[in-house]
Amino acid sequence: MENFKKTEIVIIVILWIILITTCLISILNDFVIYTSDYLGLIGLIIVTAIASLRPEKSFKSVFVLLLLGLFNLVSFSFSVRMVFRFGSQDSMNLGIQIISFVLLTALLVRKREKLHRFYQEVFMQTEEEKELSRKNFQNQFTAKFERLSDKEIEAKLQQDLVPEAIKALVEIKEERKRNTVS
Numbered sequence: 353m354e355n356f357k358k359t360e361i362v363i364i365v366i367l368w369i370i371l372i373t374t375c376l377i378s379i380l381n382d383f384v385i386y387t388s389d390y391l392g393l394i395g396l397i398i399v400t401a402i403a404s405l406r407p408e409k410s411f412k413s414v415f416v417l418l419l420l421g422l423f424n425l426v427s428f429s430f431s432v433r434m435v436f437r438f439g440s441q442d443s444m445n446l447g448i449q450i451i452s453f454v455l456l457t458a459l460l461v462r463k464r465e466k467l468h469r470f471y472q473e474v475f476m477q478t479e480e481e482k483e484l485s486r487k488n489f490q491n492q493f494t495a496k497f498e499r500l501s502d503k504e505i506e507a508k509l510q511q512d513l514v515p516e517a518i519k520a521l522v523e524i525k526e527e528r529k530r531n532t533v534s
Contacts, residue, residue: 359462360410363418363455364403367396367428370451374429392426411466414459421452428452486516493520502528 371393378385395417403410420426428451460467493516500508505521513521 359459360403360414363414363459364396364400366455368400370428371396386427388425388427392421392428395420395426396428411459411463412470415456415467415470418452418456418459421449422456424449490516490520493517494524497521497524500524 375385375393377383399410399413399417402413417426421428427449497505497508497517497520502525505525509518509521509525
């Protein structure tokens with residue numbers, strides 16, 4: 353129980369209260385329930401299950417659900433549509449959902465460092481991956497420049513090249529010197 357994250361659980365409880373309340377209002381007043389409303393219900397069920405079974409994943413799941421809700425792809429309030437709309441009314445149902453915006457802002461303010469780690473996991477490369485990428489990039493230049501003559505290599509070294517290309521040219525030049533000395 354200690355692994356449960358208080359902020360995420362509070363947000364999930366708030367969403368359930370909003371969802372149940374608006375669902376009851378919708379049923380009593382015969383409001384139409386749209387696809388985004390059903391998707392919001394399904395998403396909230398999934399997030400609740402993830403938070404219960406895998407508490408360490410609760411931040412990511414709540415973050416993704418609120419992000420989808422922010423752009424009105426999923427909805428949590430059926431009867432009260434609190435959305436800042438933009439664009440043409442006929443073309444798409446684009447807008448910023450107020451409930452998701454407020455809850456997402458609260459989550460991000462309370463969990464800034466966790467968001468930073470999540471961002472790094474998703475978008476950033478580790479040092480090993482960066483080094484491997486640099487090596488692959490350099491190997492491409494090495495394969496491209498191997499056929500050049502010594503004069504062409506010297507001419508290329510005088511040009512403005514990326515560091516990986518320069519390193520590849522220098523290595524080819526040094527390897528040729530070692531081969532001629534041997």
